[in-house]
Amino acid sequence: MKFSEFNTEAMFQIGDESLLEKYRVGEQLGVFTFIWARQNSARVIVDNIPIRIPQHSILALTPLQFLQFEAGKDLIVYQFNRSFYCIQDHDKEVGCAGSLFFGDMYSPIIPLDDKEQKSYSALHSVFIEEFENKDAIQSEMLRMLLSRFIIKTTRLLKSESASEAITDNKQELVRQFNLLVEAHFKKEHSVAFYAGKLNKSPKTISNIFSKLKKTPLKIIHDRIILEAKRQFIYTNKTSKEIAYDIGFDDASHLSRMFKKQTGSSPTHFRLKSTIN
Known part of the structure; x- marks a missing residue:
């Protein structure tokens, strides 16, 4: 229907x-x-x-x-x-x-x-x-x-x-933080940027997120890595092109973050995804 x-x-x-x-x-x-x-x-x-x-x-x-x-x-x-x-x-x-x-x-x-x-x-x-x-x-x-x-x-x-476990006001701030990350993650990778947009200090933001499973920095990094994974799997872009699209001037910076977050290098991740 x-x-x-x-x-x-x-x-x-x-x-x-x-x-x-x-x-x-x-x-x-x-x-x-x-x-x-x-x-x-x-x-x-x-x-x-x-x-x-x-x-x-x-x-x-x-x-x-x-x-x-x-x-x-x-x-x-x-x-x-x-x-x-x-x-x-x-x-x-x-x-x-x-x-x-x-x-x-x-x-x-x-x-x-x-x-x-x-x-x-x-x-x-x-x-x-x-x-x-x-x-x-x-x-x-x-x-x-x-x-x-x-x-x-x-x-x-x-x-x-x-x-x-957190108040409605704090949950609303979490929602706003996630929306801002979705809008700016390709250019802005620091908690300080998003805290400024919310008129809060980075420490205040971190304290609010302390009751959740993820820190604000982890949310930013997870969104970056998710986008990297999508592009490694579903596009033919090079690592350098993907890194630049996600806001890294040097592909090695993305590569280090990617390996730290996933336990796999971008090259190995793409190869494994292609085989699967």
């Missing part, structure tokens, strides 16, 4: 695992995606990392990620683009820049208990009914339903996440 608007290029679709099977190796999603495993678990590869989605759980993905479907049946998949929903980016909780996509967890998996399974199933039924209503207010209704889905999922994520 697919909804689209010609004048805005908005798109929202609901389907099963067939929506995931279409992605070729090395192809970015290009859309926000929820994969809901119900009675069966599923397996996907996201940014070259194998992920198992347990039964009765939901995986959230951003348009930037590379997806390869491995196995799974009777899945429910929701996909939408920025034009359909992300006009609500100003709302930190229900927009595409919310904690569900840019919180302290990357590719979060949200488990559903018996009560939530029934609640999500009921909401899904309303989605299906609304796709049959081809009228002038269908788009608004679908956006409202998607907003409800995202709010419910965000609440579950926050209740499951270790970040619940």
